[in-house]
Amino acid sequence: MEQQVKRMLDVSFSETMRISKLATKMEEEGKDVISLAVGEPDFDTPEFIVKAAEEAMETGFTHYTPSQGITELREVVAEKVSNENGLKFGKDNVLITPTKQALFMSVMAHLDDGAEAIIPDPAWVSYAPMVKFADGITRRVPVKENDGFELNADEVAEEITSRTEMIILNSPCNPTGMTMSKEELKGVRDLAIDNDLLVVSDEVYEKLIFEGEHVSIGSLDGMRERTITVNGFSKAYAMTGWRLGWLVCNQDLLENIAKIQTHSITCATSFAQKAGLTALQEKEKGEEAIKQMLETYKKRREVIVNRLNEIEGFHCPKPNSTFYTFPRYDFDKSSMEMAMHLLENAQVATTPGAAFGDQGEKHLRISFANSLDNIKEALDRIETAVQKL
Ligand SMILES: Cc1ncc(COP(=O)(O)O)c(C=O)c1O
Structure with a gap:
């Protein structure tokens, strides 16, 4: 065939x-x-995380969970993003899902057919295919080594058209290994507000910073309602195979994404969620x-x-x-x-x-x-x- x-x-x-x-x-x-x-x-x-999953499996926590994720995990994620990232959201604004799935669903749920998404160049390999799956169009903005791989707001502005709906950011960045500064993010923030754009912010390498600070663009003035912040356990806790992460955003955005989750993967793996809960709850460890x-x-x-x-x-x-x-x-x-x-x-x-x-x-x-x-x-x-x- x-x-x-x-x-x-x-x-x-x-x-x-x-x-x-x-x-x-x-x-x-x-x-x-x-x-x-x-x-x-x-x-x-880390062993204490593995043990939490084992215990969950042994005690029969092997069934479906609520599609949005177990309440306790959504609560600790809300607490984490509120305290560490300045994203003042509650548990109902959190959706538990693998990180890559979070990005995929964010794009599918919020990019119209033929609409444009801005992605830095270079950027992680999967953003552009996600835009294509959504029948969107990718516009790339170069980040150059000579500029320390910084994203220049003027160059972003040049790529914005009447069809632009979204900007996808990734700081710390795979592949350049660089973080975006607050100033750089403010430049993008101003453009997003002026042009009514949604920002999808992939922060999965947040914990792997040697020098400098991590800034979540969603915490900047005016960005709360127009940012989907995506993060996960893979890189920080060496949990790539567990397929566990989260996204945080306002209720309207989240509802659209939740529809896709319900009709696709249903929920993140139950015992992996318990492991994630322990990873965040036992903060010191x-x-x-x-x-x-x-x-x-x-x-x-x-x-x-x-x-x-x-x-x-x-x-x-x-x-x-x-x-x-x-x-x-x-x-x-x-x-x-x-x-x-x-x-x-x-x-x-x-x-x-x-x-x-x-x-x-x-x-x-x-x-x-x-x-x-x-x-x-x-x-x-x-x-x-x-x-x-
Ligand atoms: C920039 C970036 N975002 C998202 C992901 C996806 O993370 P996960 O494997 O936890 O879904 C990766 C994985 O390599 C990545 O490098």
């Missing part, structure tokens, strides 16, 4: 997956591949676990940035957050060719920068969610492999 659904024609698998698949194939063939393409913490979920991971990432960041800058032809700005570096290189190769060269010749997997947008060309995203030994070995191999170019 051959069936072409129009909506699917323009959406392809992410480039990040292509390299990972190849790397896995090489590993299966017995090759010693080091993956610096990883987008998840290399730590295990949770913060300690995050602190330890952050210290480890910080040590690795020093090594990877210094070492990359020592390799001729690479230029690596120091990220102030996340576990990604986004170095530029001088070699006459596209980022896909470069990633392939490193995979084939150094057996090191990296992610081609072009996967994140046109501005990502001539960059690689190199993750430091891997052990220090592996990072050092990988960089030695990269150095040897680029000498052949």
Whole structure:
């Protein structure tokens, strides 16, 4: 049977997956591949969180939950976003769902057919496909390395038309590893208000900041009613496989999203919600676990940035957050060719920068969610492999 659904024609698998698949194939063939393409913490979920899920399963908490999420978890999330992010919302403004699902539903529920969404370039690989699934149109605004990967409000303004409905932001940012400053966010805030736009703010790397502060755009004056703030447990608590996160927004916006949740995944996994509840409720333990991971990432960041800058032809700005570096290189190769060269010749997997947008060309995203030994070995191999170019 051959069936072409129009909506699917323009959406392809992410480039990040292509390299990972190849790397896995090489590993299966017995090759010693080091993956610096990883987008998840290399730590295990802290034990006290795992125990909470085990207990939930053992006591029969394995059924559907209310679609919006269990009340206790919505309460602690509301408390967290209110205290830490200045988002003064109650439990009824919280919806529990996997982070990626939260983003997907936010776009599906609030972008009209043919309407435009503004996305920085480079940006995380899934925003543009989400806009396409909603039959929307993506307009990209370059964030340049020379400007410290800052989003310039004037350049955003140039992309706004009468059809623009949404801006998608991601701070701290995957892939650049940079946070947006309050000033930068205020620039976007002014445009959002002047042009009556909705902001979807992806803050999933909030806890992985080495220097500087995290600002939630939804906490700025005038933004409460026009921001959907999305966050989750994956990156902070090493819980990627649990598929658990949340979104917070005003009641009208939330109702639209809740309709999609009800008719798609129904609810987030019941015992994962109990685990998330424990992660937030036992704040001290949770913060300690995050602190330890952050210290480890910080040590690795020093090594990877210094070492990359020592390799001729690479230029690596120091990220102030996340576990990604986004170095530029001088070699006459596209980022896909470069990633392939490193995979084939150094057996090191990296992610081609072009996967994140046109501005990502001539960059690689190199993750430091891997052990220090592996990072050092990988960089030695990269150095040897680029000498052949
Ligand atoms: C910027 C960004 N947003 C959202 C997500 C999705 O998070 P989750 O896997 O928890 O759904 C990711 C995961 O890689 C990400 O990098």
